[in-house]
Amino acid sequence: MNELAEAVPWLGSRNPKAARAFVLALMLIAPLIAVMAGNTWVRILDFALLYVMLALGLNLVVGFAGLLDLGYIAFYAVGAYTWAFLASPHFGLHLPFWMVLPLGAFFAAIAGLILGAPVLRLRGDYLAIVTLGFGEIVRIFMNNLNHPINITNGPQGINMLDSLHLFGWDISRNLQITESFRINSLVLYYYVFLLFVVGSVYVIRRLQVSRIGRGWAAIRDDELAAKAIGINTRNMKLLAFSMGATFGGVAGGLFGAFQGFVSPESFSLMESIAVLTMVVFGGMGNLGGVIVGAVALSLLPELLRSFALPVQEAIFGHVLLDPEVLRMLLLSLAMILMMLLRPAGLLPAHARYSKPELATAGKGKA
Amino acid sequence: METLLQQIVNGLVVGSVYALVALGYTMVYGILGLINFAHGDVLMVGALVSLQVVLFVQKTWPALGAFPTLLIALVSAMAVCMAMGYIIERTAYRRLRNAPRLAPLITAIGVSFLLQTLAMIIWGRNYHSFPQLIDTTPLQPIAGVFITPVQIIILLSSACLMTGLILLVTRTKLGRAMRATAENHRVASLMGVDTNKIIATTFVLGSALAAIAGVMFSTNYGVAHYAMGFIPGIKAFTAAVLGGIGNLGGAMVGGIVLGLVESIGAGYLGSMTDLCNLPVWAQTANLQETCSNGGSFELLSSNYQDIFAFVILGIVLIFRPTGLMGERVSDRA
Numbered sequence: 135m136n137e138l139a140e141a142v143p144w145l146g147s148r149n150p151k152a153a154r155a156f157v158l159a160l161m162l163i164a165p166l167i168a169v170m171a172g173n174t175w176v177r178i179l180d181f182a183l184l185y186v187m188l189a190l191g192l193n194l195v196v197g198f199a200g201l202l203d204l205g206y207i208a209f210y211a212v213g214a215y216t217w218a219f220l221a222s223p224h225f226g227l228h229l230p231f232w233m234v235l236p237l238g239a240f241f242a243a244i245a246g247l248i249l250g251a252p253v254l255r256l257r258g259d260y261l262a263i264v265t266l267g268f269g270e271i272v273r274i275f276m277n278n279l280n281h282p283i284n285i286t287n288g289p290q291g292i293n294m295l296d297s298l299h300l301f302g303w304d305i306s307r308n309l310q311i312t313e314s315f316r317i318n319s320l321v322l323y324y325y326v327f328l329l330f331v332v333g334s335v336y337v338i339r340r341l342q343v344s345r346i347g348r349g350w351a352a353i354r355d356d357e358l359a360a361k362a363i364g365i366n367t368r369n370m371k372l373l374a375f376s377m378g379a380t381f382g383g384v385a386g387g388l389f390g391a392f393q394g395f396v397s398p399e400s401f402s403l404m405e406s407i408a409v410l411t412m413v414v415f416g417g418m419g420n421l422g423g424v425i426v427g428a429v430a431l432s433l434l435p436e437l438l439r440s441f442a443l444p445v446q447e448a449i450f451g452h453v454l455l456d457p458e459v460l461r462m463l464l465l466s467l468a469m470i471l472m473m474l475l476r477p478a479g480l481l482p483a484h485a486r487y488s489k490p491e492l493a494t495a496g497k498g499k500a
Numbered sequence: 501m502e503t504l505l506q507q508i509v510n511g512l513v514v515g516s517v518y519a520l521v522a523l524g525y526t527m528v529y530g531i532l533g534l535i536n537f538a539h540g541d542v543l544m545v546g547a548l549v550s551l552q553v554v555l556f557v558q559k560t561w562p563a564l565g566a567f568p569t570l571l572i573a574l575v576s577a578m579a580v581c582m583a584m585g586y587i588i589e590r591t592a593y594r595r596l597r598n599a600p601r602l603a604p605l606i607t608a609i610g611v612s613f614l615l616q617t618l619a620m621i622i623w624g625r626n627y628h629s630f631p632q633l634i635d636t637t638p639l640q641p642i643a644g645v646f647i648t649p650v651q652i653i654i655l656l657s658s659a660c661l662m663t664g665l666i667l668l669v670t671r672t673k674l675g676r677a678m679r680a681t682a683e684n685h686r687v688a689s690l691m692g693v694d695t696n697k698i699i700a701t702t703f704v705l706g707s708a709l710a711a712i713a714g715v716m717f718s719t720n721y722g723v724a725h726y727a728m729g730f731i732p733g734i735k736a737f738t739a740a741v742l743g744g745i746g747n748l749g750g751a752m753v754g755g756i757v758l759g760l761v762e763s764i765g766a767g768y769l770g771s772m773t774d775l776c777n778l779p780v781w782a783q784t785a786n787l788q789e790t791c792s793n794g795g796s797f798e799l800l801s802s803n804y805q806d807i808f809a810f811v812i813l814g815i816v817l818i819f820r821p822t823g824l825m826g827e828r829v830s831d832r833a
Contacts (some may be wrong), residue, residue, distance in 0.1 A: 202602055204609075252818050256602045259535045260817055263737060267810030272735075278803045286519040403730075407609060414606055455621060469610030473603045474595055 138309055165324040175436075176320040180392060182432040183327035184385050189412040189428035190334050191381025192420070196410070197419035197483070198347060198353025199374035202262040203248065204406050205269025209379040211276065211401035212245045213238035213386020215286065218396045221296035224287065235387045242383025243376040245272075250375030254368055257357070269406055276398040291397025298326065298391040306394075323392055330388065334381055335421060341377070342421070350374055404462070411469045417479025427480060431468065435461035502644035507767040508760060513651045515759020516658035520713040521736030522743070522751035523665060524706030529605070530682040531702050532597070532744035532797065537608035538588060539710055540733015541615040542581050546711030547718040547728060548623050550577035558631065566633040569688045570719070578711045584615075585707025589700050612733075619726040624779055630718040654716045661712065662752050665705075669748060678702060731806060735762075738813040744823030753824060758809060766805040 168175035192206045216238035220229045249268045253261055280288030297306030305322040327349070341347050348465050349370045352360035359368050408431070416427020439457040446455065472479065521543055550573035557569045579766045591707040592611050636651060638646035669675035677698050680688040685695045717732060718724040739758045743750025816823060 136524055200602075202605065252814060255821075256817055260741075260821070262605060263535065264814050264817055267734070268811055271807055273812050274804060274807055382523050404613075407613060408607075410606070453659075459617060459620055462613060462620070466610045466613035470592055470607050470614065473599075473607040473610070474592070477599065477603050 148311060161328060169318055169321055173318065173320055176318065176324060178433065178436045180320060180323050180327055181278045182429050183324065184389055184392070185409065185412060185432045186331050186425050186428040187327075187381055187385035187388075188409045189424045190325055190331075190338055191378045191385065192409050193413050193418065193421070193424045194338060194341070194381065195374050195378035196413055197424065198354065199350040199371060201371065201374060202258065202265070203378070203402070204262045204266035204410065205272070205377075206265075206378070206382060206409055207274070207401045207403075207406040208249075208269040208272040209242040209245055209382030210386040210389065210405075211272055211396075211398075212242045212379075213279065213383035213388075214390040214396045214400070215276065215292075215382070215386075216241050217387045217390035218292040218295055221391075222292055223294055224292045228296055231300070231391070232389075235384060238387040239380045239383040242379040242386065245383075246374060246376035246379025249373045249379075254371055266403065266406070267402060269401075273398050273401055273403075276401070286398075289398060291399070293395040295390050295394045297394065297397065298323070298388070300326070302337060327392075330384065334384075335425075338381075338421060346370070346373065395484055408465055408471075411465045415468050415472050415479060417481040417483055420479070420481050421485035423479050423481030423483065427479065430480075431465065435464055438464065503767060505643065505645045506641035507764045509645055509647055509651070511760035511763035512756065513654050513759070515739075515756040516655055517713050517716050517720075517755075518736045518739045518759055519752045519755025520658050520661060520709050520716075521732060522739040522755045523662070523748060525737050525740040525782055526743070526745055526748060526751040527678075527702050529740070531678065531685070532593070534593065535602050535608065535737065536593075536703075536706070537605070537733075538611040538615055539706065540729035540731075540736065541612050541619075542585060542707045543712040543714040543717065543732055544585060544619060544724075544726065544729030545615060546577040546581045546714030547630070547724045548619060548628070548714075548726070549575060549580045550711075550715045551628055551718065551724045552700050553577065554631055554633065555757070570633045570715075572713065574715050577715055578708045581707040581711035581714075582704045585703040586700055589703040594696070594699075612657065616726055616729070623724075623726055625726065627723050630722050630724050632719075632722060634719060636720075636722070650720055654720060657712075658716070661709065665709075666748060674698075674701065698815060717734050734813075735809040736828075738809045738816075742815060742816050742823055744825040747823070747825050750823055757824075758812065761812065762805060762808045765808050767833065769804060 165176050165179055168179050188206070188210060191209070195201050195203045195206070196251070217234050219225055220227050220234045220237065221231070222228075249265065253264050256264060274290060276286045279286040279287050280290075297304055299305070305326060306319050308317065308319050347367045349360070352363070352365055353367055353370055357367060360370075389400075393400075407418065409428075412428040412431045413424050414427070415431055416425065417423025435457065438460050442455070443457070521539065524539050524542075525536060528534060528539070540697045551569075553573040553576045554569055556562060557572055574831050588611055592607050593604055596607060669678060677688070677693045678701070680691065680693055681695050681698045688698075689695045713732070714729075717728070735758060735770075736755065739754035740751045741754070742758060743752065744755025745751075
C-alpha cells in the first residue's frame with residue numbers, strides 16, 4: 135500500500151497521505167468508472183486482479199527467493215481444475231466454495247512441493263528450464279487425460295463450472311437492490327477479487343518482513359552464506375515453492391468460478407511468461423511494483439485492442455495485427471527493453487529488503 | 501523386432517536433427533554461459549524463410565530441379581538466420597554480458613517470443629505445407645525397415661556438418677580462439693583474441709546450423725508453422741544437457757540418444773502401460789470386458805511422447821548435472 139502510494143507520480147513524494155487516499159479511492163471506484171465504458175472493461179479489470187494475484191504469488195518465488203519459475207501457470211491450472219472437478223456437472227459434484235478454494239490451494243501447494251523437491255539443487259537457468267518442463271508436462275496431461283478414463287475431458291475442457299456462491303448468494307447474478315438500482319455481477323466479482331488481493335498482499339507483506347522472508351532474501355542474495363548462518367535452505371526453498379503455488383491455486387479457483395469454463399489452452403507457456411513479464415516489468419521483489427506491473431500489462435493490451443484496431447482500419451483499410459499478436463508483441467518487447475534499460479523494473483525494490491539491482495545468486499561468468 | 505529396427509532408424513533421423521540444434525545451444529553456453537532461449541525460434545525462421553524461397557523459385561523458374569531449388573532455399577535461409585543471430589547477439593545479449601544471471605535469460609525468453617510474434621505477423625497462424633522436393637516415399641525395405649530418401653539425406657548431411665564443425669573447432673585458428681574464449685574470455689582477450697568477434701561468430705555459426713536443421717525438419721515432416729521451434733528447441737536443449745552442456749561431442753551423442761529414446765519409447769509406451777497386459781489388473785471386473793474383446797486399456801499413449809524430453813532433462817539435471825560426457829558443473833549456473 136505504501137509502495138503503491140509512493141508510486142503515484144508527483145503526489146507520492148509530496149503528500150503520502152493524499153497519495154494513499156487516492157490509490158484507495160481509485161481501487162474502489164475503478165469498476166464503477168469501467169462499467170460506464172461497458173461490461174467488457176469491468177471484465178478486463180476482473181482479469182487484471184487475477185493477474186495481480188498470480189504476479190504476487192510468482193513474485194514470492196522469483197522476487198523474494200530468487201528461484202526463476204517458468205512453469206508457474208501449472209499451479210493456476212491445478213487450482214482451476216480443482217474447482218472444475220469439485221464444483222461442476224463434470225463429476226456431478228457441487229461442493230461450496232469454502233471447501234473447494236482451500237482444497238485447490240492445498241493441491242497447488244502439494245504440486246509446488248512436487249516441483250520443488252527434485253529441483254532443490256538447481257539454480258538460475260537450469261531451474262528455469264526444468265520448471266518450464268514441469269508446466270508443459272502438466273499441460274500435456276490436462277490435454278490427454280481423457281483417455282482411457284475421462285478425467286480432464288481433454289482439449290475440450292470442462293464447462294458449466296459453478297459460480298462463486300457467498301453464503302447462499304450467487305454473485306454471478308446481478309444484485310437487485312431496489313427496483314431501479316442493481317449492481318452488475320462483474321462489479322461484484324471485482325470487489326470479491328479485490329478482497330482476495332488485499333488479503334494476499336497482507337499475508338505476503340507479513341511474510342516478507344518475517345523470519346521466513348528474510349531467510350528467502352538471504353538465499354537469493356547468497357545461498358552459501360545463507361546456509362552458513364544457519365538457514366535451512368532446503369525447507370526455505372520448498373516453502374517458497376509451495377507458498378507461491380498456493381496463491382496460484384487460489385487465483386486458479388477464482389478464475390474457474392469466474393470464467394465458468396476451463397481448458398488446457400488457458401494454461402500455456404505464454405501465460406507463464408506473461409505473468410513473469412508482469413513481475414519483471416513492475417519490479418521484482420517489490421509488492422507495489424508487481425501490482426503496477428500486473429495491472430499495466432493486463433490493461434495495456436486491452437487499451438491497444440480498442441485503439442489500435444480502429445487506427446489500423448483507418449490507415450491500412452483492414453486489420454493488420456490482431457489483438458493477440460499485439461499482446462505478444464507488447465509483452466516480449468516489454469521484457470527485452472526492461473532488461474536492457476531498467477533491469478530492476480518500473481518500481482525497484484527497496485534496498486532494505488532486497489538488493490537494489492536485479493538480485494541473483496551468481497555473479498556472472500569470468 | 502522389425503518395429504524396433506524401424507523405430508531405431510526414425511530415432512536416428514530425428515536425433516541427428518536434434519544434435520544439430522543442440523550444437524548451437526552448447527556452443528553458446530560454452531562460451532557465454534547463457535541459455536539462448538531463442539535458438540529454437542531461429543530454427544523456425546530458417547524453415548519459414550526456406551519455404552518462402554522455395555515457393556518463389558518454383559514460381560519464377562519452374563524448370564529448375566528439386567535439388568537446386570532446395571539448395572537456393574537452404575542458402576538463403578542460412579543467410580537470413582546468420583544475420584539474425586548476429587543482430588540478436590549484438591542488440592540483446594552483448595549489453596547484458598556482465599549483468600546478473602537472470603537478466604540475459606529473461607531477455608532471451610523475450611527474444612524468443614518476439615521472433616514467434618514477428619513470424620506470426622509475417623506468415624500467419626496457419627500451418628503451411630512444405631513442398632516435398634525430395635522423395636518421401638520409402639525405398640525398398642531392407643530387413644523390414646522402411647527408410648525414405650529424405651531421411652538418408654538428413655543423416656548424411658548432418659554427419660558431414662558435425663564432422664565439419666568438429667574439425668573447425670579443433671583444427672583451425674578460429675576454433676582455437678573459440679576454445680580459448682570459452683575457457684576464460686578475459687584471459688583470451690589478453691592473449692590477443694578479439695572475444696567480441698568470436699562470440700558473434702559463435703552465434704552466427706549456431707544460427708546457420710539451426711537454419712539447416714529447420715529446413716531438414718520441415719522437409720521431413722512436410723509442415724512449417726510459427727511455433728514449430730519451441731518443442732525442437734527444448735528437446736535440443738535437453739540433448740545438450742544430456743551430453744554435457746558446453747561439450748560438442750556430448751551434444752551430438754545427446755541428440756542421438758534423445759532421438760532414440762523418444763522414438764523407441766513412443767513406439768512402446770502404449771503397450772507398456774496397457775493394463776490388459778498385466779494379468780493382475782486384467783482380472784479385475786471393470787477391465788475384463790474391455791480386455792477380452794481384444795481391446796486395450798493404455799494408461800499412457802504416444803500422445804505423451806513430448807514428455808520424454810522433459811523427464812530426461814529433469815533426471816539428468818538432478819542426478820548427473822554434468823551430463824554423459826561433460827566436465828562442467830551446474831553450480832556455475
